[in-house]
Amino acid sequence: MSATGIGATVRRKEDFRFITGQGQYTDDVVRPGETRAAFVRSPHASAKIKSVDAGAAKKMPGVVAVLTGFDLAKDKIGNLICGWMIHSKDGSPMKMAPHPALASGTVNHVGDAVAVVIGETLAQARDAAEKVKVDYEVLTxxxxxxxxxxxxxxxxxxxxxxxxxxxxxxxxxxxxxxxxxxxxxxxxxxxxxNRLVPNAIEPRAALAEYDAGTDNLTLWNTSQNPHVARLVIAAFVGMAPEHKLRVIAPDVGGGFGSKIFIYPEEVVCLWASRKVKRPVKWTADRSESFLTDAHxxxxxxxxxxxxxxxxxxxxxxxxxxxxxxxxxxxxxxxxxxxxxxxxxxxxxxxxxxxxxxxxxxxxxxxxxxxxxxxxxxxxxxxxxxxxxxxxxxxxxxxxxxxxxxxKSFPHQTPVIMAYDAGDYLASLKKAVEAADVKGFAKRKREAVRHGKLRGLGYSTYIEACGIAPSQAVGSLGAGVGLWESAEVRVNPTGSVEVLTGCHAHGQGHETTFAQLVSERLGIPFENVSIVHGDTDKVQFGMGTYGSRSGAVGMSAIVKALDKVEAKAKKVAAFMLEAAESDIEFKDGKFTVAGTDKSAAFADVALNAYIAHKFTGAELEPGLKETSFYDPTNFTFPAGCHICEVEVDIETGKTEIVNWTAVDDFGTVINPMIVEGQVHGGIAQGVGQALLEGAVYSKEGQLVTGSMMDYTMPRAHDLPSFHVGLTETKSPSNPLGIKGCGEAGAIAAPAAVINAITDAIGTENLAMPATANAVWTALQGAKPRQAA
Amino acid sequence: MYNFTFHRPTTVRQAAGLLARNPEGKLLAGGHSLIPVMKQRLASPTAIIDLSQVEGMAGVEQKGRSIVIGAMTRHADVANSTVLQQALPGLAAVPGAIGDPQVRNRGTIGGSIANNDPNADYPAACLGLGATIITNKRRIAADDFFTGMFSTALEDGEIITKVSFPIAKKAAYEKFKHPASGFALVGVFVSKRGSDIRVAVTGAGANGVFRVKSFEEALKKRFAAKSLDGLSIPATGMNSDIHASPEYRAHLVSVLARRAVAKATA
Missing domain, CATH: 3.30.365.10 (Aldehyde oxidase/xanthine dehydrogenase, molybdopterin binding domain)
Incomplete structure (x- = not known):
């Protein structure tokens, strides 16, 4: 293992710009002549729109345009769609209701958009949006x-x-x-x-720009998968042909799934930009995030x-x-x-x-x-x-x-999945030792002395990541394939750009992907750049979600690197005047087997481009290769999390006093980044178990519509985690990676609730297990005795 | 946020004049309650009268048997006051439990008291110590000052300039934080100053901060946590929301009162 290769704890390249405020997010992009959009949203959960009167709004200062759902329908802008077909047990297809980007018939949830005001400034757009008069007939x-x-x-x-x-x-x-x-x-x-609100730190945003000269549309957005956004907006919404639409997802501040989807605001900004012939920007405020991000x-x-x-x-x-x-x-x-x-x-x-x-x-x-x-x-x-x-x-x-x-693999479950590798006993044993389960009974007895009930809860979870192969997911109804693409572009000086179809929004791809290339080509880590998130730069790709970037995205890079190596060997053979089959590649050097004749990777790259050592008939110049990689199976990360809690008998407040996680993610590229993913995942899982829960009133108002009522996990809600790994490699991809992005969030809720119910002696406890909920459960419960 | 005119007076008299000329105006102290509702367009004051440059409105000092705190004193400065920490540590602990460092470095005691948020911490301390709220016009006893949720005895044009706290021999605050907002889901301030025993509760009551006379009577016999054993308050009149039932809030009042007395007598 090299200092920056696979398995090395390398500091994240991208963090310098993030922590010094130099990240470039959608809202940071400023285009000449930019206007701002403010949406008029339904205050009702269910209502018929009787009329929309934009007259007063249009007269407000700085208003460029007021557009309604009726205008959208008139322009025949298509509906948003769900791209995975599910059939009912009787064979009938799922019933997908129309989802227009702006409502014109009925509104169906609080926050449903009915109109948009385009203003010179955000304040002007918002002032005018308040003047749009919507006459609703409120329904139950x-x-x-x-x-x-x-x-x-x-x-x-x-x-x-x-x-x-x-x-x-x-x-x-x-x-x-x-x-x-x-x-x-x-x-x-x-x-x-319980229903959760994602709350990525960067709210959703969209900036659309229409170029009347070329008839091209560009969309900057907060997307986890810009190519899929372009495909859907072109092919289903019908906004523009795919080749006339460019989607750029620059730095994105967290997604957690909520930025996979194609949202009404992106469609509306594109449509409005073409109508007003100026760039249109919208950035959600936190209230809009609560109301309209997919929960x-x-x-x-x-x-x-x-x-x-x-x-x-x-x-x-x-x-x-x-x-x-x-x-x-x-x-x-x-x-x-x-x-x-x-x-x-x-x-x-x-x-x-x-x-x-x-x-x-x-x-x-x-x-x-x-x-x-x-x-x-x-x-x-x-x-x-x-x-x-x-x-x-x-x-x-x-x-x-x-x-x-x-205990034996492969294992076919009765519910489609065929687990390919794992050792569940190993992770359980390691976790039980690390958590000192033996000493728990003593800790429990001591806790009672200071008014606390201790409990221990396990979660031996499994997940399926790297959702693939495409043929299999297609047979289950997916509207897309779930392979990934990579292009490895070697420059004449031997530095490398990797164009990946994955998208990073916190994962650290600029670091981990560079580690792979550095190790494989024997070149310095600093000489590798990762390019993603722009449909004009990068070949079609599927984006990042489902812990797929390592298992699928990096595998595509491996395949492209295989091709680069093969091509480079041909170039080296001409340079070293040897047979191609005699060329060996190791540690960044091409050597003629059994001799001391060699050429460094950078020399070979230069020769590939100057093309002085071979004719065009013998070999194409250049060194750039692409791969589209489709895995042979899902991957199956698994592990054991053990949560130990203390419950205050008098108040019902739960404190997590100990957390042990032993996970099997297969091959680990960067242990520090993996540990960070585990920490973040557990934090979100603890959030679900103890703190978070979206609550709607029966009239459909979101009661937890702000951080004042929706409880996000904070550092003081969490202990220091004890994190460990076991390793069985995934046989379904060349690197043996399984994926780590979601494990914590998957494992944690059950571990927490198992621990609290162990402490309080009743199973009747719903999430989030707030102090009030635990205290209420305790009123009817008899605490379990220490073993 | 809607448009407003911004004023920055340097004397209390100027501030009062501006307030009189702008009936739809608002005083800006720390701004931690006002500015968020303005940003959400839920409040639209026509004028903002910023008190931050008014001279002599900040500081903590001991005057005889009282601690006097200027209305514009930031929570962090109250919490860190060595004068206060020595004379009345139970009060010094209150601002330290408010919000986070950003809030504590901006929020002020006067702003908190004037707003009288039913979940705020300072109203419990004022009522729990029998403080006197001093304005540009008069002195108001805490018992008369807090008149209900977000409502006080302040009249139009009246500005809090100082708050005077009698130094109690024993005093402590126990707070059970609202999980999301960090305000007091329930907070109980207890004090003993000679025969004056006070138990003040914030966060729990539907009408804001209140005293628990039954607890005070029990503590008059002996100021000890044990004196409250078996005592409770009814759930009627308690707040009810998704975070806590009235029964739970009533229960927490007893638990926190016992813990506060234990802390005060430790």
Whole structure:
């Protein structure tokens, strides 16, 4: 391992510009003649738009234009779409309601945009937006997903009965029922997976510029996948042909999934820019982020686990209602289905699983993928069931897990996934030792002496990352392929640019991708630049989400590097007057086997471009190669998190006193960055378990519409984490990488709730487990005795 | 934010004059409550009268048996005052529990008291110590000053200039933070000054800060945490929101009162 190669803890290249305020985010981009957009948004969760009167607004100072949903419809701007087809169990396709970028018929959630004011300044645009008079006929809203399906519930979209988008299922219902009938023990749980607001530190933004001379449109936006944004806006919204639209996602300050999707504001800015023939910029304020960013989770589930007398799991079944909000966001349909039901086997050998999912519309913000996307929901179901079953059967939770772990690979689960590699016992053992589980009983006894209840909770999670191969996801309904692209461009001086179809919004690709190239080509880390996020520069790519950039994106770079090496060997053969087959490449040097004749990588690069040593008939000049890489399988990161809590008996306040995480991410490129990802993931998972929860009033107002009411995790809510790794390499990609971006958020909620319920002695506790919630649970509970 | 005219007086008299001439104007102290609502366009004062340059409005000093704090004294300066830390450490702990360093370096005692946010910390300290609020016109006892949620005895054109706290022998504040905002979900200030025993509660009551007479009576017998054992207050009249039920808030009042007395007597 070199000092900057694979496995080295290298400081992040990008951090200098970020921490010195020199990052270039969408809002930092300023174009000549730029105007500002302010949206007129619905204050009602459900209403009919009777009329929109822009007369007074148009007369306000500095107003360039006022555009409404009626204008949008007149210009035949297409609807936003959901790009993953799910079929119901009866074979019928999902029911996707139209989602116009500006509403003209009805508004369906608070914050739904009905008009936009384009002003010379933001203040002028906002002043004028207040003068747009919208006459609403307020309708009854429904926000609760279970109530949305009830008879007599308000119908949100015409022709979509019971507000039900699909009724999907997975697995063998008959075999599962039979296993339950024969089971010695059945554990049942009712689970609410709370709705979360993503809250990336940089709010969403869009800047659109129309060039009347070339008829080209450029969009700067806060996107995790600019190419997909361009494809959807061109092919489905019909804004411009793909080649006349450039999408640039510059520095992006956090996404967590919420910036994967194509949003109304981007479409409106493009459309408005062409109409007013000036650049149009919009940056969300935090209130708009709360109301209109796609939220995460929001499942209501009844789950059951069947076991025999020895604690061997026989079957699992789950019935879930997933709230998708008022409209189907870009990938919303896939989250509670193929990213959820397929993970219900956890780390366990379960013969039968049956899962049913109803997806419903409600008068709330759209719900889509959020860090983990389906897998945190699945892990919470499985890990709560297993922990509770162990407690009910009087078996140590670790022992019950050990009895059921999958121990040989590959392993075909009953829910599509074929796990390729893992060692679940190894991560459990390592975590149990690191967490000093042996000393827990003593710590618990000591805690009682100062008025605290101690609890220990496990989460032995699995996730599926690097969602692929494309053919497989296509058969499951995906509208796109999930490969990745890379172009490796070697310059005549031997420095390298890598153009990747991935997108970095905090992950550190400029560092880790350069580590790979540095090691592979034997060139200094500083001589490698990573280029991403601009459809005019980079070949088509799929962006970054689902912990895919390492497993899929870096694999594409490996494939392109293979081609660069092969081509460079040809050049070296001419330079060194040897047969190509005799050229060896090692440590940045091409050598003729068995001789001391060699050429450095930079010399070979220069010769590739000056082309003095070969004719055009013998070899094409240049050194630049592209690869499109499609993996052979998902990857399956897994591990064991152990959370230890103290609950204040008097107030119900939970303090996390100890956190141990042992994860298997396969090959690790940069341990420091991986550890950072684990820390951030746990913080978000703890946020879900203890603090966060979007609450709508029954009228559909977002009660938690600001940081004053929506509790984001803070540093003091978290302990210092003990983080460790085990390693089984993924056989599904050339580097053996599994992915690490979502693991913490997937593992953490179950670990926290298992720990608190262990402390307080009742399973009846919903997330977020606020002090009030825990205190209320304690009133009816008898604390568990120390073992 | 809507347009407004900005004034920066240097004397209390100028400030009062500006306030009289601008009936829709607002005084700017620390700005941590006012500016966010202006940015959200929920408040639209026509004039902002900034008190930051008014002379003699900041500082902490001991005057006989009282601590006098200028209305424009920042939370951080109150928390760090060695005079206060020695004379009345229970009060010094209050501003240290407000918000975060940014808030504490801007927010002021006068602004907090004039706003009388039902979850703010200072109203509990004022009521819990029997403070006197001094304005450009008169002196108002804390018992008469806080008249309800975001409502005070201040009249039009009246500006708080100082707050005077009697030095109590025993005093302490216990705060249970609102998980999101960091304000007091419930905060209890207790003090003992001779026979004057006070228990003041912020965050819990639907009408803002209030005293718990039943607790005070029990503590008069003996100022010890044990004296409050078994005592509780009813949930009626407590705030109810997504963060805490009235029952939970009422429960926290007893728990925090006991802890505050324990701290004051430690």
């Amino acid at each position: 809203a429904v926000v609760d997903p279970a109530k949305a399906q009830a008879a007599g519930a308000p119908q949100i979209h015409p022709d979509i009965a019971k507000n039900t988008i699909y009724q999907w299922h997975l697995g063998d219902a008959k075999a599962t029922d039979a296993a339950f009938a024969a089971a010695k023990h059945v554990t049942k749980l009712d689970i609410v997976n 995460g989770r929001d499942h209501v589930t009844h789950a059951e686990l069947a076991l025999d007398a020895n604690g061997k799991i026989l079957a699992l079944r789950a019935k879930t209602i997933a709230n998708l909000g008022a409209y189907m966001s870009t990938f919303s349909s896939s989250v509670p289905t193929y990213l959820y039901g397929t993970l219900l086997s956890g780390q366990y050998d379960i013969p039968s699983i049956y899962c049913e999912v109803d997806a419903v519309y409600t008068n709330t913000a759209p719900v889509d993928a959020y860090r983990g996307a389906g897998r945190p929901e699945a892990t919470f179901v499985v890990e709560r069931l297993v922990e509770v079953a162990a407690r009910q059967m009087g078996i140590e939770p670790t022992e019950l897990r050990k009895r059921n772990f999958i």
